[in-house]
Amino acid sequence: MKPCYVIFLLLFASNILVAQQIKVLNKLTEEPVSGVAIYNIDKTKSVITNFKGEASIDKFSNTDVIYFQHLSHLLKKITKSQINAFNIVYLDSNTQGLEQIVISASKFEQNKKDIPQKIISLNSKNIEFTNPQTSADLLETTGQVYVQKSQLGGGSPMIRGFSTNRLLISVDGVRMNNAIFRGGNLHNVIAVDPFSIMNTEVTLGSGSVIYGSDAVGGVMSFYTLKPKLSKTDTLLFKSNAVVRYATANEEKTGHFDFNLGYKKWAFLTNASYTDFNDLRMGSDGPDDYLRSEFVLETNNGDVVIQNSNPLKQKYSGYNQINLMQKVHYQPYENLSFDLGLHFTTTTDIPRYDRLIRYKNDDLRSAEWNYGPQQWFMSNFQVTKLSSRSNLYNKVKATVAYQNFQESRKDRDFQSDVRNVREEAVDAYSFNLDFEKTLSAKTQFFYGLEYVYNKVMSYGEEENITTNTVFPTVSRYPNGASWQSAAIYSSIKYKPNPKFVFQSGLRFNHIVSKANFEANNVYLNLPFESSENKAGAFTGTAGISWSPSKVLQWKLNASSAFRAPNIDDIGKVFDSEPGSVVVPNENLKPEYAYGGELGLKLNFDNTFILDMSSYYTYLDNALVRRGHNLNGETEIMYDGELSNVQAIQNASKAWIYGFEVGLLFNITNNFKLTSQYSVTGGTEEKENIEVPIRHVAPNFGNTHLVWNYKQLKVDVFANYNSELSFNQLAPSEISKDYIYAKDENGNPYSPSWSTLNVRTQYQISNSTTLTASIENITDQRYKTYSSGIAASGRNFILALKYSL
Known part of the structure; x- marks a missing residue:
């Protein structure tokens, strides 16, 4: 041979x-x-x-x-x-079952059915199919997170009547909330690239025991992709490339990622670029939303131009770049080291809701932009998953540095002066989390956390005619700091497969310092500096009980808090036309006390009904109210006589709601899902109860999903009830320019619904095509409290190629 x-x-x-x-x-x-x-x-x-x-x-x-x-x-x-x-x-995981794993409840993996609180989970397959433009849009697809948008480059989540700095965002276990997270609509969540997300967990309700201040109404936990090791002696190389186009805002997106995996080392690179043009609204709806005219800056000054297409929302477009680099080293099976680098930046983002305001009969602003918003995070994590130590079986240490940069640039119509305010925050954090198995029935979780934020803030006036620059009042006291130190513990007792009890306790100490000397040149505050100290205890206790395969009960009680940050204590800004917010050094934490009852009926994974009701009482609430400065209730700010306001512990609030979800697996290939949320609430204002600003209308969705071989089709409807004039919060009524008008000429938020189709086809093992038609009937609508109208009929096409 x-x-x-x-x-x-x-x-x-x-x-x-x-x-x-x-x-x-x-x-x-x-x-x-x-x-x-x-x-x-x-x-x-x-x-x-x-x-x-x-x-x-x-x-x-x-x-x-x-x-x-x-x-x-x-x-x-x-x-x-x-x-x-x-x-x-x-x-493929059987995600319809109850054996799903979640991390956010204790920082370590737990069975989802053991957690007394309600947690929504989305994995990378869900994300790829829903194909969201931003992470805010991703949260909205759950049907249980409501999203407000002041501009196209935005997305402010609302969860169970809470929003902005009363919700906490974490990325790979690191809190994104910083010292200048505000009570007004907050859009930092769009800094998280949807293409980088491995899975997302949204905790509905308090998360203060694990996450501390700000986790009053919920926690949005994003876990990004991990580098993958090679299971063989050869290099593991994987790569994905995606291109996407959407018609409503002429979105053009490009993305690629690749993984290099060795036996002990792995590297992951992820990059995305998105270009958004001005957003087109629908053709059928209130004329109040139309963009009939806009301001154009010319060599001869500002002029008002009639919009040739009132459905196009000029100006709203922007660009965004997302980059991520990860390194994973695993010398032993139970020990790993992870380094993550994240960077996001945008072009100027036009704040659309400010561009449509009028003063008398003229548009108020010639320009109003959020400057490039940048977020950088580096985090290093050491995880040991098996130890015979008497103190722990698992330990995770995380150290992180973040840098946030944002700015605001606005100029009134036919004014020579552009107001520019720039902010930056350096945020340092350290977390040490432990898990100890005390017995076959008992697990103990505990940890500590330290966070330090440093705020830089500058203000100036630019004369666009003479090209001269003069300093002016900054948004925050430059050099202010905010720091938090905490310890926490939690115990899980599971005497049998049917019953689980979990309880936890946390103590937090917060110190903030600010010097107002520079801003006193403009404001003449009665104080030059402030030091705010606060201590807070929070706790939680709950049970999960499954007396049969069909029935599961969940009951949970918890407390939460939010300590005043630099935005509360030291901010100076025009909150609304004719009003200005000034610093207030005398602030205390606000506390929330709540309970939740859940019932799940599961008939052999064929028909599942999931219901929850909740109630929250917010005490010592930090709210914006009328104030005085040295006895004066009006001051000049940016050339305008303005009413003085300040953040104060001046209110109480009561929030309640009900959620119901349905899953019906009609056949192996055909299923029906539906979700509906009802929220109500009032707060105390001048001894009377008024509607709360961030309580969303009743909303939900219904999906019919069909799978057959390489094809998946989802026909779905999104819907939203009306909020009448009498149901709007006072602060919303003052923003009547973003709302439709009822028969009496009063602002209100109309009901709306959309019909949509989403499809995905696996062309080959390497190629996937996703195509969608959103808002098929071309409805013109706004989600509640939004300044910009939602997209009209929108065709979306995405092609993914994998190696």
Whole structure:
């Protein structure tokens, strides 16, 4: 026999031998799946994977149809010859079951059904299919997070009647909330690139025990993609490229990522660029939303131009770049080191709601832009998942640095003066989290946290005619600091599979310092500096009880708090036409006390009904109210006589609501889902109760989803009830320029609904096409409190190619 034939036969034989040893992995996490039953159609041949997900399939022939079955994964069947060249079989998680894993409840993995609170989970497959333009749009797809938009480059989530700095955002376990997160609509969530997200968890209700200040109404936890190690001796290279186009705002998006995986080292690079043009609203709806005219700056000054297409919202377009680099090192199976670098920047973002304000009969502003908003985060994490220490079994240490930069640039119509205010925050944080198994029934979680923020803030007036610059009052006291130190503990007791009790306690100490000397040149405050100290205890206790396979009860009680930050204590800004907010050094934390009752009915995973009701009492609420400065209730600000306001502990609030979700698996390929949320609430103002600003209208969605082989189709409706004039908060009534007018000429938020279709087709193993038509009937509407109208009929096309 010739040598070449011998070599060929040896290679062929070795390939057969290797093919008989396979590894079964979770398709999403690429973690080994142990205990997978592998068998043929008559079950005469069978084998089970070991703890590494490995099994030998030499007893099966190449033509055998092999079944892979696991309790928490979907059944898979393939022939032996269809197993890929790497001898890896991927299984899809059974996300319809109750065995989903969440991290945000304790910083370590827990079974979702054990958590007394309600947590919404979205994975990368959900995100790829919903194809959101921003992370705010991603949250909106849940049907349980309401999103307000002041401009196209925005998205301020509302959860159970709370919003802005009463909600906490975390990225890879690091809090994004900083010392200048404001009570007005807040849009930092769009800094998180949807293409970088591995999974998202939204905790509905208080999260103060684990996350501290600001986690009053909920926590939005984003976990970004992790670099993947090679499971073999060869380099693991994976890459994805996506292009997307949308007609309503002429979106042009490009994205790529690639993974280099070795045995112990892995690297992941992620980059996205998006270009948005002016957004087109729908053709059928209130004429009050039309953009009939706009201001154009010319060599001869500002002029008002009639809009040739009143449906196009000039000016609203902007660009955004997102970059992420990650490094993973795993010297041992239970020890890992992770470095993450995130960077996001935008062009100027026109603040559309300010561009449509009128003063007398003229447009008030010639320009109003958020300057480039930048966010940089570097975080380093060490995780040990197995230890015989008496103090812990698992430990996770995270150190992070973040830099936030933002600015505001506005100029009145036919004015030579442009007001510019620039802010930057350096944020440092350290977290140390532990998990200890005390017994087969009891787990103990505990940890500590330290956060330090430094605020830089500058103000100036630019004369666009003479090109001269003069200093003016800054938005915040330059050099102000905010720091927080905390310890927490939580215990989980599970005496049997049907009952779980969890309880936790946290103590926080917060110190903020500010010097107002520079701003006193303009404001003449009665104080030159302030030092605000506050201590806060918060706690939670809840049970999850499943008396049968059909029935599950959840009951939870908790307290939460928000300590005054630099935005509350030291901000100077025009809150509304003719009003200015000034600093107030005498502030205390606000506290929330709440309870939640949930009931889930699960009929063999075919029909699932999930219901929750909740109630929250907010005490010592930090709100904007009328104030005086040295006895004066009016001062000059940016050339205008303005009413004086300040943030004060001047209110109480009562918030309540009900949520219901439905899942009906009509067939294996066809399902119906629906979600509806009802929220109500009032706050105390001048001894009377008035509607609360961030209580959203009743809202929900309904989806009909069909899967067949490589095709997935989702026909769905989004809907939203009306808020009448009498249901609007006083602060919303004062912004009548963003609302429609009722028959009496009063502002109100009309009801609306949209019909939509989303499809995804797997062209090949490497290519996926996603196509959608949103707002098919071209409705003209605004989500509640939004300055910009939502998109009209919108065609979206995305193509993904993977290697």
